[in-house]
Amino acid sequence: xxxxxxxxxxxxxxxxxxxxxxxxxxxxxxxxxxxxxxxxxxxxxxxxxxxxxxxxxxxxxxxxxxxxxxxxxxxxxxxxxxxxxxxxxxxxxxxxxxxxxxxxxxxxxxxxxxxxxxxxxxxxxxxxxxxxxxxxxxxxxxxxxxxxxxxxxxxxxxxxxxxxxxxxxxxxxxxxxxxxxxxxxxxxxxxxxxxxxxxxxxxxxxxxxxxxxxxxxxxxxxxxxxxxxxxxxxxxxxxxxxxxxxxxxxxxxxxxxxxxxxxxxxxxxxxxxxxxxxxxxxxxxxxxxxxxxxxxxxxxxxxxxxxxxxxxxxxxxxxxxxxxxxxxxxxxxxxxxxxxxxxxxxxxxxxxxxxxxxxxxxxxxxxxxxxxxxxxxxxxxxxxxxxxxxxxxxxxxxxxxxxxxxxxxxxxxxxxxxxxxxxxx
Amino acid sequence: xxxxxxxxxxxxxxxxxxxxxxxxxxxxxxxxxxxxxxxxxxxxxxxxxxxxxxxxxxxxxxxxxxxxxxxxxxxxxxxxxxxxxxxxxxxxxxxxxxxxxxxxxxxxxxxxxxxxxxxxxxxxxxxxxxxxxxxxxxxxxxxxxxxxxxxxxxxxxxxxxxxxxxxxxxxxxxxxxxxxxxxxxxxxxxxxxxxxxxxxxxxxxxxxxxxxxxxxxxxxxxxxxxxxxxxxxxxxxxxxxxxxxxxxxxxxxxxxxxxxxxxxxxxxxxxxxxxxxxxxxxxxxxxxxxxxxxxxxxxxxxxxxxxxxxxxxxxxxxxxxxxxxxxxxxxxxxxxxxxxxxxxxxxxxxxxxxxxxxxxxxxxxxxxxxxxxxxxxxxxxxxxxxxxxxxxxxxxxxxxxxxxxxxxxxxxxxxxxxxxxxxxx
Numbered sequence: 001x002x003x004x005x006x007x008x009x010x011x012x013x014x015x016x017x018x019x020x021x022x023x024x025x026x027x028x029x030x031x032x033x034x035x036x037x038x039x040x041x042x043x044x045x046x047x048x049x050x051x052x053x054x055x056x057x058x059x060x061x062x063x064x065x066x067x068x069x070x071x072x073x074x075x076x077x078x079x080x081x082x083x084x085x086x087x088x089x090x091x092x093x094x095x096x097x098x099x100x101x102x103x104x105x106x107x108x109x110x111x112x113x114x115x116x117x118x119x120x121x122x123x124x125x126x127x128x129x130x131x132x133x134x135x136x137x138x139x140x141x142x143x144x145x146x147x148x149x150x151x152x153x154x155x156x157x158x159x160x161x162x163x164x165x166x167x168x169x170x171x172x173x174x175x176x177x178x179x180x181x182x183x184x185x186x187x188x189x190x191x192x193x194x195x196x197x198x199x200x201x202x203x204x205x206x207x208x209x210x211x212x213x214x215x216x217x218x219x220x221x222x223x224x225x226x227x228x229x230x231x232x233x234x235x236x237x238x239x240x241x242x243x244x245x246x247x248x249x250x251x252x253x254x255x256x257x258x259x260x261x262x263x264x265x266x267x268x269x270x271x272x273x274x275x276x277x278x279x280x281x282x283x284x285x286x287x288x289x290x291x292x293x294x295x296x297x298x299x300x301x302x303x304x305x306x307x308x309x310x311x312x313x314x315x316x317x318x319x320x321x322x323x324x325x326x327x328x329x330x331x332x333x334x335x336x337x338x339x340x341x342x343x344x345x346x347x348x349x350x351x352x353x354x355x356x357x358x359x360x361x362x363x364x365x366x367x368x369x370x371x372x373x374x375x376x377x378x379x380x381x382x383x384x385x386x387x388x389x390x391x392x393x394x395x396x397x398x399x400x401x402x403x404x405x406x407x408x409x410x411x412x413x414x415x416x417x418x419x420x421x422x423x424x425x
Numbered sequence: 426x427x428x429x430x431x432x433x434x435x436x437x438x439x440x441x442x443x444x445x446x447x448x449x450x451x452x453x454x455x456x457x458x459x460x461x462x463x464x465x466x467x468x469x470x471x472x473x474x475x476x477x478x479x480x481x482x483x484x485x486x487x488x489x490x491x492x493x494x495x496x497x498x499x500x501x502x503x504x505x506x507x508x509x510x511x512x513x514x515x516x517x518x519x520x521x522x523x524x525x526x527x528x529x530x531x532x533x534x535x536x537x538x539x540x541x542x543x544x545x546x547x548x549x550x551x552x553x554x555x556x557x558x559x560x561x562x563x564x565x566x567x568x569x570x571x572x573x574x575x576x577x578x579x580x581x582x583x584x585x586x587x588x589x590x591x592x593x594x595x596x597x598x599x600x601x602x603x604x605x606x607x608x609x610x611x612x613x614x615x616x617x618x619x620x621x622x623x624x625x626x627x628x629x630x631x632x633x634x635x636x637x638x639x640x641x642x643x644x645x646x647x648x649x650x651x652x653x654x655x656x657x658x659x660x661x662x663x664x665x666x667x668x669x670x671x672x673x674x675x676x677x678x679x680x681x682x683x684x685x686x687x688x689x690x691x692x693x694x695x696x697x698x699x700x701x702x703x704x705x706x707x708x709x710x711x712x713x714x715x716x717x718x719x720x721x722x723x724x725x726x727x728x729x730x731x732x733x734x735x736x737x738x739x740x741x742x743x744x745x746x747x748x749x750x751x752x753x754x755x756x757x758x759x760x761x762x763x764x765x766x767x768x769x770x771x772x773x774x775x776x777x778x779x780x781x782x783x784x785x786x787x788x789x790x791x792x793x794x795x796x797x798x799x800x801x802x803x804x805x806x807x808x809x810x811x812x813x814x815x816x817x818x819x820x821x822x823x824x825x826x827x828x829x830x831x832x833x834x835x836x837x838x839x840x841x842x843x844x845x846x847x848x849x850x
Contacts, residue, residue: 124656124658125656155670163671168670168671169669169670169671171666171669193669195666195669197662197666198662201656201658202658202659202662202663202666203666205653205656205658205663205666206663206664206666206667207667209649209663209664209667210667210670210672210673212645213642213645213667213673213674214672216641216642216645216706217638217641217642217674219706220637220638220641220706220707223704223705223706223707224634226702227693227696227697227700227702227704228630230697230700230701230702231549231550231626231630231696231697231700233549233626233627233630234627237622237623237627238627238630238631238634239631239634241596241620241622241627241628241630241631242631242632242634242635242638244594244596244618244620245580245593245594245635246588246593246594247635247639248635248638249638249642249674268652271652271656272652272655272656275652275655275656276655277651277652277655279648279652280648280709280712280713281641281644281645281648281706281709281710281713282645282648284705284706284709285706287705288705288706
């Protein structure tokens with residue numbers, strides 16, 4: 001039972017203040033006594049100065065929020081919401097270090113009747129096995145007797161302002177039925193619609209299949225792009241025609257980067273393999289999507305050859321660096337795969353992306369210039385990689401003006417009608 | 426140019442009077458001088474007696490249509506619309522024999538300025554390579570000089586009455602721009618909305634990717650079903666929760682049979698392989714879907730073992746035999762895969778499906794009884810395979826009443842809440 005916490009004495013700590021945690025802290029602060037915790041000094045310093053590098057929360061709102069990187073400051077809280085990143089390792093396995101570290105930190109301050117709600121993407125069983133075990137071992141407290149757990153997966157979509165925390169349906173689940181009901185009521189204070197799952201494991205599974213489905217559907221159109229390149233067909237034109245069927249789902253080919261779509265499938269495949277089923281379809285999709293960077297450069301050089309553009313050091317302009325349009329985040333962007341492959345081919349790579357700030361880039365082993373102004377009549381080829389809204393003014397003629405007379409324009413995202421580029425994906 | 430045919434002297438022959446051809450003939454007959462041709466004597470005899478075994482067109486409408494199996498009777502037509510089946514061979518390669526035979530037959534009667542429009546599913550390049558070559562070789566006529574070709578893929582969805590010919594967007598394409606415009610006008614006489622493609626190849630590709638996308642998405646949820654079986658999670662419950670996300674697309678696990686979804690992907694993979702790209706994602710999806718029949722029986726027997734139901738000859742009831750709900754068509758139904766596998770395990774298989782008529786079944790090497798009345802307290806296990814509307818009255822209790830006290834109910838399609846069955850897909 002979970003009766004001790006009443007509305008008037010709810011104190012919430014949000015653990016991890018990234019894309020997910022900060023908006024959550026903002027909303028909950030309107031309703032409850034709240035504090036935001038992050039172990040990253042730089043992030044806490046910036047937020048304390050009301051600066052959010054992720055562009056999620058505006059200055060005047062940030063001023064109302066409490067931030068700390070001192071565990072002692074959150075120990076009197078009774079609800080802890082964990083929103084730390086759950087990335088993958090280099091060998092595509094779940095990297096739970098942030099989740100485990102956060103759980104271990106919380107174990108140091110956890111009291112009887114406290115509740116921890118996880119929002120990070122995990123695989124089915126992770127919260128009730130990995131996390132619960134750490135807490136029980138470190139604290140001696142017992143799940144569902146002394147402390148309680150919940151899982152309510154985040155569904156933040158960076159760059160899509162209309163999909164905000166308030167109007168996205170929120171899945172909730174708890175370590176028992178009472179806790180599920182309590183968490184449901186809690187989130188209903190800040191969110192229009194919630195959906196209760198029968199168990200934490202169902203909620204964990206639901207989250208991980210959402211992005212896996214998206215990943216696979218993009219892999220499908222990327223595979224189509226590879227087939228249609230052989231058949232000399234324009235993929236965008238074919239998809240446009242197929243989209244006139246009532247049940248065709250319009251996905252377009254492209255790079256799959258970021259912290260979710262390219263990552264979450266590996267959480268599912270990890271737990272599946274551990275249970276003796278080797279996923280075939282999902283992993284085939286992952287392989288296609290992970291191969292697109294190299295594939296694009298191979299095609300790009302085929303076009304140089306076709307147009308007889310031969311150079312010792314090609315000058316390449318890339319438009320867009322972020323993992324997704326209209327957001328400033330470059331982490332796990334697959335545009336880096338393109339640049340890396342171009343580096344190997346001894347190209348000079350200039351990248352233009354007004355959404356990205358140079359001082360926020362933490363890249364060491366990849367060579368390129370993040371330029372603020374584009375040279376005229378300078379480039380052998382241009383790759384249109386990310387379809388930011390603020391690229392709208394870049395007409396085909398303007399892009400041509402950046403190039404030498406003989407050039408290759410590779411329009412990955414269908415910025416323009418096919419007649420304005422040498423190839424599209 | 427294609428000026429010679431004017432509206433008042435259009436004469437249309439529809440070649441192949443199945444699911445696709447018959448409704449097309451019906452609609453065009455309201456506007457033009459039309460005749461329907463099929464080489465199958467039985468079909469022509471039945472249609473001439475105003476009986477349509479596919480339940481597509483009602484008796485009073487059939488009475489107004491003209492049918493023949495005599496090529497001479499259609500030789501004065503100037504537009505030929507080919508709607509013959511394009512299945513696959515046993516080794517999953519395109520089986521073009523009906524398409525080629527129809528084309529060869531038409532070559533015998535083709536005149537100058539005639540137009541042939543294909544509606545059958547094919548791979549990109551098929552109409553302008555395979556078909557055009559046959560005609561040019563057999564007749565000596567030249568494409569786009571002496572005769573013309575078009576492609577307008579069918580989008581018939583058997584069993585879905587609200588998706589009829591009139592209100593489904595129809596893709597049109599022709600061997601040149603004038604022909605595309607002519608075909609567009611022609612179909613606009615009977616269809617609300619059309620969509621012009623820039624070439625026949627784009628239209629061919631659009632058609633083939635529609636069902637391939639659907640096949641892959643079902644393969645994905647089938648793979649999830651396999652993973653979640655290992656994790657002891659209910660797939661339907663997880664999909665229901667994920668469907669609360671705005672961009673999750675709700676597919677449910679199941680058998681993929683019939684003449685389209687399980688077949689069309691092989692047309693695409695065939696032409697892809699021929700052009701030196703081995704599709705990974707699409708073929709992984711096909712493999713999963715083709716494996717479901719055996720997988721279901723394996724699970725079924727695991728449940729018998731778990732419930733300690735041991736028998737020399739299990740008595741099994743299967744509800745539903747058709748390849749899709751609410752239609753009478755059993756061709757390529759994957760329920761046969763289930764029955765075949767049960768046959769090998771020496772089971773007695775009874776199938777109940779009020780949509781299927783015994784005398785229309787053409788099955789030789791599979792052992793089962795198509796029953797009209799279900800025995801009480803008789804079966805060891807029931808497989809709920811096809812979710813027909815007319816199964817609505819079959820309550821969980823009623824289904825239990827057909828079984829012995831200890832039994833296994835395997836609800837493939839989520840007919841009921843999970844608590845009423847031993848397992849779902």
